[in-house]
Amino acid sequence: MNAAPQFEPAAGDTVLAARNIVKSYGGTHALKGVDFDIRRGEVTTLFGENGAGKSTLMKILSGVETPTSGSIELDGRPVVFSSTVDARDRGISIIHQELSLAPNLSVRDNIFMGRELRGATGLDFAEEARQTRMLMADLEEDIDPMTLVQDLRLGQQQIVEIARALSVDSRILIMDEPTSALSATEVEVLFKVIRDLTARGVSIVYISHHLEEALQITDHAVVLRDGTITATANAKNIDLEWIVRNMVGENFDLGSPPTGYAFGDVALSIDDVSIADVSGSDRLVVDRLSLDVRAGEIVCIYGLMGAGRTELLECVAGRLPMTGGRVLLEGKDISGLSIAERISRGLVLVPEDRQRDGLVQTMSVGANLSLASIGAFVKGMMLSRSRERSLIDGTIRDVRVKTAGAGAPIGSLSGGNQQKVVIGKMLTTNPKVMLLDEPSRGIDVGAKAEVFRLLGERAAQGLAVVFSTSEVAECLGIAHRIIVMRRGRISAQFGADVTKEQIMAASGEAVLV
């Protein structure tokens, strides 16, 4: 990267212009006609909530995905990126949110993966190592080129990812949440590198959930909401409040907390629970956390990525071991029980990742729905087809799954209906406490509202509901109580009358007050 980048003179200020970009996944529109400009030598930050379409837009600009319709102009000429390699050859590279490194290879091999330097005899490893060392020096990181990536801590791995993007002399560099695992000093170094790059005419697109941090570095702000650009402005003219206001906007009505009944006894009691980090560091992902949930109550857990929400819910459900504390269900200690035993006592989890943890793709809609409650239709040794049938049909009606029939393959359903199957499957076990990890992830607004309405109905019948979310707007729907988690602890508790700004402030996303 020390060699001067070979830039063609850009036509005017705008290096890349995306026009009217639409991207649909089946029936869901992730982007609805977006215009996006990248200006030469400037940092453009894209703000937006989860699911607003930020990552999708960046994937399109970097050739990972092709738009459903719309055009991209590079230096005023229309281009179509056939692949990431194609986009990289044209000077666009991306640092992904999820690391895309091979952990079994060295830092050097990762940085030059796919574009190894040829020497007289095979590969020029010495030159690769030299360039790697220079990149690391630029990033002020003391990592030997031959270190295996798996031996680095997460922050250092992110540095390697950044170094790889820098090593190709890109003129447009997209950074999707580059700082999520970095320490404060590492972030400062990264910002210095970004300023160096922009001074040399490189354009940066920056995405971050840490609004303040992003506001420090950006020249230009673009806000995306529900697949449309809602606002653009120069950084010097705006403040955090402006960003939050445009990010959140007027929301689709996600309902209100069910009322007209009194909460029952404490159904779930999380008592001083700690969970160790699976990657082996001494950090606790959940740190001595306590929480009581009453029958009929809906509790929302808000937090940024890495706040420990998923770990907490998986631990309560019995999937993850805890390192301290206990979990009580209706006053009885269930800490040592298996997942199956917890389900039979009335504690169920709807996992975050539907495809990986929620559904059996090889089975039909019906078989998925009845999987958790097989005991309810076993007669003697045999399954009773008729009882199963009526159970499945009842659940399909109850949770309003739109399917061609119980025998349809589960893959034929839309994301929202798949989610209803996962929820319906757990509801047929007649639970007392239902945990849902990001139940709205990857489903459209209509399905979201239906899912929340369903949870509201069940809560009114006495079900204790705990759901997690990373979208502020969802906290303000049906939840009676909002818990904000930050670094494994509860940083604030609110009633249903809280504002979005208060929640975001407590999560560490933005400090407004």
Added chain:
Amino acid sequence: MTSASQNRSRPGSTTSSDGFSVAKLLLEGRAFLALMVIILVFSMLSPYYFSLGNFLTMASHVAIFGILAVGMLLVILNGGIDLSVGSTLGLSGVIAGFLMQGVQLQTLGIVLFPPVWVVVVLVCVLGALVGLVNGVLIAWLKVPAFVATLGMLYVVRGAALLMTNGLTYNDLGGKPELGNTGFDWLGFNRLFGIPIGVLVMVVITIIGSIILNRTAFGRWLYASGGNERAAELSGVPVKKVQVSVYMLSGICASVAGLILSSELTSAGPTAGNSYELTAIAAVVIGGAALTGGRGNIRGTLVGAFVIGFLSDGLVIIGVSAYWQTVFTGAVIVLAVLLNAIQYRRRVKLPGSTGGPSTSPQQAGKARTADPAHEKIAG
């Protein structure tokens, strides 16, 4: 097609993918079609092939592989593999032979001659124990199934060789005065003109079919093979299921070992060498996916018949043993190739929509069903 979903789609209920077409029918029933072609071709080539007597003889050959394949199917549905069944078959025969010679209890100075039914039970327990070791290694100690059962393949074969010093038990008849006659019944007798071995296969097939389609265990097996994480979160005892399938596979191998040594009237420690591969081939030809969750007994049985009828047919028309091997291999590859086509079509089904954040998961889903991962067979 998984039998679970097949049984569920009643006639009249229109599911989006169940369009009726000849091509689809041929693809789904390809193993059966292959069997018909094999019978037709060999019947034309040899006058001896198409006769009840020959079919029954071939069926009794098929029985050994068929029984092994039913056990193997359970393991493969779970997403595993059991390479130890051939060795378990061999050891079972040797143990049966050993028990038939009488067990000397030196401290008491007596020789026990267990009756045949006790021998059968003990041998089946042995098979279950081998399966238990496999299952514990795989489910609890997290050894990959391929490696664990490969290790057991050697250990069990070695044990069989050690028991007899490499020799063969030739006297399995028992003596009337000791009350342990009747071992040859399994391999030689017929009920209603049908060899006992074939009847045992039929019984095991029916039991297997009931387990898979009508019991909670069967549903658990399909679920944990299709997506272990989802099954576990739904309260399925995935580890128990995993251990159980290896135990059932071991029992099937023992039963096959008993029938084989009875048919041969001798029990050699090298019996059943490489039979595990034939069993895997039968399961694969029968349409099961090596990635787990997909397959059924009917297909597996037809798969076993395809292999058995093909190789016996080649013997009857006098094709050399070397060519037989080539033909069998070609049939297996062809079957897996067709599996790949079938499952690729299924991945491309319309729907599975989701927001942008689900797209990496969809890629993951496609990967689980990727037929390219099914290449270990053969």
